[in-house]
Amino acid sequence: MTVLDLTQSFDASFADKVAKESGQDLSLCYQCGNCTAGCPYTFAYDLPVSKVMRALQWGQKDIVLTCKSIWLCATCKTCTTRCPNGIDVARIMDVLRQMSRRQGYAPEKKIKQFQDSFLDSVKKHGRVFELGTMLRFIARSRRLTDLDLGPKTAMKGKLHFRARDICGREEVEKIFARYQEGLDE
Numbered sequence: 001m002t003v004l005d006l007t008q009s010f011d012a013s014f015a016d017k018v019a020k021e022s023g024q025d026l027s028l029c030y031q032c033g034n035c036t037a038g039c040p041y042t043f044a045y046d047l048p049v050s051k052v053m054r055a056l057q058w059g060q061k062d063i064v065l066t067c068k069s070i071w072l073c074a075t076c077k078t079c080t081t082r083c084p085n086g087i088d089v090a091r092i093m094d095v096l097r098q099m100s101r102r103q104g105y106a107p108e109k110k111i112k113q114f115q116d117s118f119l120d121s122v123k124k125h126g127r128v129f130e131l132g133t134m135l136r137f138i139a140r141s142r143r144l145t146d147l148d149l150g151p152k153t154a155m156k157g158k159l160h161f162r163a164r165d166i167c168g169r170e171e172v173e174k175i176f177a178r179y180q181e182g183l184d185e
């Protein structure tokens with residue numbers, strides 16, 4: 001069993017940054033475990049969501065940003081609705097995922113590759129072009145996935161073969177540019 005020396009890895013500024021970016025008071029968590037009890041992905045997490053909260057309070061940046069749980073979270077918000085102290089736990093998981101991206105951690109690479117493919121498509125067309133997204137994902141991940149669903153969804157008219165840009169596509173592109181500027185500052 002690995003024994004962690006939490007005093008060595010303590011980073012107080014990390015907890016402060018997460019609190020500021022998420023708008024949540026991390027100190028309110030008293031480890032009742034309600035969030036974990038309701039989370040549908042606890043079975044797949046390497047760190048249950050209540051332990052993510054505890055590690056956050058302890059300023060354990062490396063543990064939190066490298067855990068798989070923040071990438072497997074489905075943003076269903078069950079944790080948020082169950083928290084007796086009104087902490088928006090799902091928002092915190094979202095912020096952690098963004099921090100993990102920005103700082104070059106992505107323990108679940110395929111999820112990041114899918115997100116990147118999705119966002120590339122939204123940036124280019126103003127909305128997602130499903131076929132293009134899947135082709136980008138396959139090219140990035142080198143993983144052929146759900147190919148059998150293609151003909152089925154095409155037959156139902158749900159899979160378009162040509163991208164259609166939305167009106168105001170340029171505005172969406174500007175949102176991406178503003179986000180990128182924020183990262184560069």
Ligand code: SF4
Nearest residue numbers: 039073074076077079
């Ligand atoms: S939002 Fe994420 S952490 Fe919260 S209950 Fe849903 S899957 Fe679990």
Ligand code: SF4
Nearest residue numbers: 029031032033035083
């Ligand atoms: S439900 Fe709220 S108070 Fe309870 S462990 Fe989860 S975050 Fe902490």
